[in-house]
Amino acid sequence: MKSVWEVRCDGQFLTAALAEQGVILDQRCNGSGRCRRCRVTLLSGRWLVEDREYPIAEPMEVLACRCRLLSPSGTVMVPEDSLTETTGHTLASWHAAPLPATGETVIGIDLGTTTIAAAKLQHGRIVAEAGAFNRQNRYGDNVISRIVHAGKNPAALAELTAAAIETINELLQQLGTGSVARIAISGNTVMALLLHGMDPSAIGAAPFLPPCRTFPVKPAASLALAAPPDVPVLTLPCISGYLGGDILAGWRETGLRPGEMLADLGTNCEILFCTSRGIFGTTAAAGPAFEGAAIACGRRAVPGAISHIAADGSLTVIGNETPRGICGSGMIDFLAVWRATGRLTEFGRLDPPAPTAGIAPGVTLSESDIEQLLKAKAAISAGIQVLEEHCGETASRLKLAGGFARYLEPDSAKQIGMLPDRTIEIVGNTSLSGALRLAAEPELLPQLEAMSDEPTEVLLNTEPGFEDAFIDGLLLP
Numbered sequence: 001m002k003s004v005w006e007v008r009c010d011g012q013f014l015t016a017a018l019a020e021q022g023v024i025l026d027q028r029c030n031g032s033g034r035c036r037r038c039r040v041t042l043l044s045g046r047w048l049v050e051d052r053e054y055p056i057a058e059p060m061e062v063l064a065c066r067c068r069l070l071s072p073s074g075t076v077m078v079p080e081d082s083l084t085e086t087t088g089h090t091l092a093s094w095h096a097a098p099l100p101a102t103g104e105t106v107i108g109i110d111l112g113t114t115t116i117a118a119a120k121l122q123h124g125r126i127v128a129e130a131g132a133f134n135r136q137n138r139y140g141d142n143v144i145s146r147i148v149h150a151g152k153n154p155a156a157l158a159e160l161t162a163a164a165i166e167t168i169n170e171l172l173q174q175l176g177t178g179s180v181a182r183i184a185i186s187g188n189t190v191m192a193l194l195l196h197g198m199d200p201s202a203i204g205a206a207p208f209l210p211p212c213r214t215f216p217v218k219p220a221a222s223l224a225l226a227a228p229p230d231v232p233v234l235t236l237p238c239i240s241g242y243l244g245g246d247i248l249a250g251w252r253e254t255g256l257r258p259g260e261m262l263a264d265l266g267t268n269c270e271i272l273f274c275t276s277r278g279i280f281g282t283t284a285a286a287g288p289a290f291e292g293a294a295i296a297c298g299r300r301a302v303p304g305a306i307s308h309i310a311a312d313g314s315l316t317v318i319g320n321e322t323p324r325g326i327c328g329s330g331m332i333d334f335l336a337v338w339r340a341t342g343r344l345t346e347f348g349r350l351d352p353p354a355p356t357a358g359i360a361p362g363v364t365l366s367e368s369d370i371e372q373l374l375k376a377k378a379a380i381s382a383g384i385q386v387l388e389e390h391c392g393e394t395a396s397r398l399k400l401a402g403g404f405a406r407y408l409e410p411d412s413a414k415q416i417g418m419l420p421d422r423t424i425e426i427v428g429n430t431s432l433s434g435a436l437r438l439a440a441e442p443e444l445l446p447q448l449e450a451m452s453d454e455p456t457e458v459l460l461n462t463e464p465g466f467e468d469a470f471i472d473g474l475l476l477p
């Protein structure tokens with residue numbers, strides 16, 4: 001992609017002006033000026049940056065989300081690092097039953113709040129995969145902010161639907177859809193509703209009921225997907241307002257047995273616990289930190305991301321590249337290693353005090369980043385603990401699903417108190433494998449719909465021990 005772009009004055013922020021030309025900047029803080037990921041260099045023109053006017057005489061680095069063009073036209077240089085990530089070679093991985101080797105080519109999509117992953121299946125083998133940050137991120141980094149935006153008016157709802165479809169279409173174009181027989185999509189309930197253009201507002205208030213939990217099979221054209229118009233698109237059914245098709249897919253893929261718990265470690269951490277009295281489920285709002293968003297040097301688990309930090313400080317970087325950021329598993333190792341070596345206090349403060357923790361040249365974590373990580377780990381640990389308390393049983397095995405869980409070092413997660421001391425099994429992106437399985441075997445849909453009726457939902461905020469468990473979870477043992 002070329003790096004110098006000409007824009008015209010139309011009053012909007014530079015991020016939006018560039019987006020119209022197909023240049024999608026990384027806007028993970030939704031244009032609030034905090035993440036500093038949308039850096040560009042102004043080359044010419046007269047600009048309003050924050051509240052000051054600048055005629056550009058020499059190149060000037062700015063945040064695109066904080067500046068508007070005042071002159072009729074201007075030019076801007078966009079570094080590759082400021083573009084939203086669209087690479088993903090590490091997503092289609094799971095420990096589940098082999099996928100069906102039918103003669104058809106199908107596509108499965110894991111529609112996450114923060115990231116979207118897609119893979120193409122041919123004869124039981126993954127032949128292509130792609131991933132990107134969900135372009136809905138510009139409307140907020142969690143499902144609640146998406147619900148709030150969608151509820152503003154029909155145009156806002158349409159924006160969210162279009163943003164998800166745009167991202168999916170980009171992935172479909174990368175995968176190629178020429179011979180595709182079917183597409184299946186798995187996501188949390190809010191994502192599924194938005195995909196179908198439905199207002200999820202009812203989920204935002206008690207009794208948190210979605211307008212529907214199952215979705216009709218639709219032709220690709222009716223969802224504006226970039227695929228042959230008649231290709232059927234299936235959507236995994238949802239369990240409740242906050243337990244979606246993604247965790248249902250994980251349940252189907254892993255075949256939970258009594259005593260086993262499945263946690264999908266996404267922005268919205270969904271948990272199912274198979275007990276002697278049936279299946280119980282809950283959701284913990286972990287936020288997007290472990291998926292690389294809301295953290296200044298955060299990245300998805302893609303080449304260039306630090307995925308591990310060893311006790312001696314040595315780093316593992318995905319793809320053996322020069323480190324350009326840190327992904328969720330690396331952040332968990334960071335908390336464990338820096339706490340064990342006394343460089344972090346139990347409150348997550350740097351010791352000795354410093355503005356940031358240097359991990360690699362150009363890769364740092366600030367105390368406010370660390371605060372986000374502690375909130376995410378507290379949400380996950382409190383969710384697991386309170387669900388067990390509600391059920392009066394303890395899980396013997398904990399299966400971890402989700403893209404970032406793939407690289408997770410279980411001992412580090414236990415050390416920082418994010419996970420209990422149980423047998424941990426990393427099962428990978430079961431939402432994506434479940435979508436692929438449904439795409440290959442559409443006759444599974446009624447079975448999935450029947451499963452979606454089974455779990456009993458436990459609402460964490462009404463559980464007496466949740467607040468204390470969350471507050472305790474903010475500390476580093």
Ligand code: FES
Pocket residue numbers: 026027028029030031032033034035036037038063064065066
């Ligand atoms: S989107 Fe511009 S600073 Fe975050």
